[in-house]
Amino acid sequence: GQNIDQPTEMTATEGAIVQINCTYQTSGFNGLFWYQQHAGEAPTFLSYNVLDGLEEKGRFSSFLSRSKGYSYLLLKELQMKDSASYLCAVRDPGATNKLIFGTGTLLAVQP
Amino acid sequence: DAGVIQSPRHEVTEMGQEVTLRCKPISGHNSLFWYRQTMMRGLELLIYFNNNVPIDDSGMPEDRFSAKMPNASFSTLKIQPSEPRDSAVYFCASTDNRGVTLRAQYFGPGTRLTVL
Numbered sequence: 364g365q366n367i368d369q370p371t372e373m374t375a376t377e378g379a380i381v382q383i384n385c386t387y388q389t390s391g392f393n394g395l396f397w398y399q400q401h402a403g404e405a406p407t408f409l410s411y412n413v414l415d416g417l418e419e420k421g422r423f424s425s426f427l428s429r430s431k432g433y434s435y436l437l438l439k440e441l442q443m444k445d446s447a448s449y450l451c452a453v454r455d456p457g458a459t460n461k462l463i464f465g466t467g468t469l470l471a472v473q474p
Numbered sequence: 475d476a477g478v479i480q481s482p483r484h485e486v487t488e489m490g491q492e493v494t495l496r497c498k499p500i501s502g503h504n505s506l507f508w509y510r511q512t513m514m515r516g517l518e519l520l521i522y523f524n525n526n527v528p529i530d531d532s533g534m535p536e537d538r539f540s541a542k543m544p545n546a547s548f549s550t551l552k553i554q555p556s557e558p559r560d561s562a563v564y565f566c567a568s569t570d571n572r573g574v575t576l577r578a579q580y581f582g583p584g585t586r587l588t589v590l
Binding site: 394402406407408450454460461463465 | 576581
């Protein structure tokens with residue numbers, strides 16, 4: 364089976380850097396995605412990793428270590444609008460299109 | 475370009491009634507997904523289609539739920555009869571899975587269903 368773990372909640376300060384971790388246990392690996400979801404809205408795609416290493420996209424970066432079953436999302440220069448839930452999702456190795464989502468990390472950015 | 479379109483955005487109904495949720499995927503996408511999100515269970519995949527064909531419906535809770543995709547630009551999720559525990563936000567998402575490039579799923583705005 365698949366299992367994805369993320370912290371439930373995190374708090375950070377405007378302008379700071381925050382790292383949101385995600386660990387997964389799957390029977391294989393076929394890609395990992397990060398989504399952002401503001402309250403009352405749909406999840407929006409942030410980034411994905413297939414190979415080990417860091418993928419940078421502006422203020423957001425995502426890191427993957429396949430051997431450790433570990434990923435993190437790094438948010439720099441935090442802004443109030445970054446307050447949202449961040450969902451880690453692993454692509455099911457047995458089905459190319461199926462994503463298994465974690466329960467999400469609710470990030471609160473404070474002034 | 476238009477994103478994934480869902481209707482209605484909000485639905486309030488009484489227990490026992492039939493509910494039909496609608497989705498129009500992004501033009502050119504060939505995979506469509508129906509998800510349900512609740513506070514308790516998070517985001518769960520109910521069913522997904524490739525090229526209008528249902529591929530995996532293992533997430534469909536029970537026989538009260540059914541989904542169809544009669545053509546590439548339209549899908550429905552039906553609940554009959556509805557129950558209070560079906561209250562949730564239902565999302566539709568789509569992607570293009572042709573080729574070997576990994577692509578993201580893009581979500582619609584969701585339908586907030588309340589069953590009284």
